[in-house]
Amino acid sequence: MPHESVFKKIFRKVKDLAGLYDSPEGVLILMYHRVNDNLPAHNLVTRTKAFAEQMRFLYRHPNVCQVISLREFETGHPAVFGQDPKTKVIITFDDGYRDNYLNAFPVLRKFGFPAAVFLTTGLIGTDQKFNRYADIPGRDMLGWEEIAEMYANRISFGAHTVSHPHLPKFSYQTQREEIAQSRARVNKNLPQGERLDTFCYPYGEYNADTLKIIRELGFRYALSVIPGVNKPDTPLHELRRIEVSGFDNIKNFKYKLLERYK
Numbered sequence: 567m568p569h570e571s572v573f574k575k576i577f578r579k580v581k582d583l584a585g586l587y588d589s590p591e592g593v594l595i596l597m598y599h600r601v602n603d604n605l606p607a608h609n610l611v612t613r614t615k616a617f618a619e620q621m622r623f624l625y626r627h628p629n630v631c632q633v634i635s636l637r638e639f640e641t642g643h644p645a646v647f648g649q650d651p652k653t654k655v656i657i658t659f660d661d662g663y664r665d666n667y668l669n670a671f672p673v674l675r676k677f678g679f680p681a682a683v684f685l686t687t688g689l690i691g692t693d694q695k696f697n698r699y700a701d702i703p704g705r706d707m708l709g710w711e712e713i714a715e716m717y718a719n720r721i722s723f724g725a726h727t728v729s730h731p732h733l734p735k736f737s738y739q740t741q742r743e744e745i746a747q748s749r750a751r752v753n754k755n756l757p758q759g760e761r762l763d764t765f766c767y768p769y770g771e772y773n774a775d776t777l778k779i780i781r782e783l784g785f786r787y788a789l790s791v792i793p794g795v796n797k798p799d800t801p802l803h804e805l806r807r808i809e810v811s812g813f814d815n816i817k818n819f820k821y822k823l824l825e826r827y828k
């Protein structure tokens with residue numbers, strides 16, 4: 567447990583007891599991409615120190631906002647909405663960057679938090695990179711050994727397509743291959759165990775074909791980038807997410823978590 571002064575601790579307890587955090591009712595799904603200290607400032611790049619500070623806030627306020635795994639949400643829906651505390655938080659990462667293993671995973675382990683990572687499977691375990699990160703030296707995406715180690719420590723993995731396309735620009739057949747092959751790859755390469763029933767749309771983009779495909783393939787849930795808090799009646803294939811930006815300081819983080827989506 568990180569150091570905290572006695573006065574700060576007392577103040578925090580009083581604040582909790584007094585119910586001064588009037589957090590929103592529902593499930594907040596946080597969206598991260600990278601946790602990295604070497605890249606230029608960007609909304610997709612959270613610094614390790616900032617990420618640790620955000621996780622520490624969650625760790626210290628389990629009675630205000632409780633971190634649950636995506637799997638607990640999947641299996642507990644919709645009963646999870648009626649349970650205390652009224653605010654549940656799920657931590658997600660898109661794309662499958664190696665810095666999730668190097669920088670985010672140690673912090674998650676320290677606080678004992680589960681998280682879910684959505685893999686662009688065509689890049690995983692290869693030296694290929696997203697175009698925008700082409701200049702990064704060395705391997706930039708997760709390898710399957712790193713994924714196995716994370717999987718053994720409360721990190722779940724899901725499909726995010728093979729090549730990260732703008733799905734609505736493609737035919738039904740191409741979309742179906744991207745989604746089905748990505749999931750098959752994730753499931754084949756993970757150790758035996760629970761599989762996520764959740765898909766994650768690249769760029770948050772989908773059309774009627776995409777929705778049809780994920781229903782046909784039996785995904786019970788899918789993550790959009792529509793901001794908001796999930797309620798019992800939120801469409802299951804258009805779950806809301808809250809982007810934590812690399813420009814968010816702890817004050818902004820708390821605002822997004824506790825105030826903005828009430």
Ligand SMILES: [Zn+2]
Pocket residue numbers: 660661726730767768769
């Ligand atoms: Zn993505």
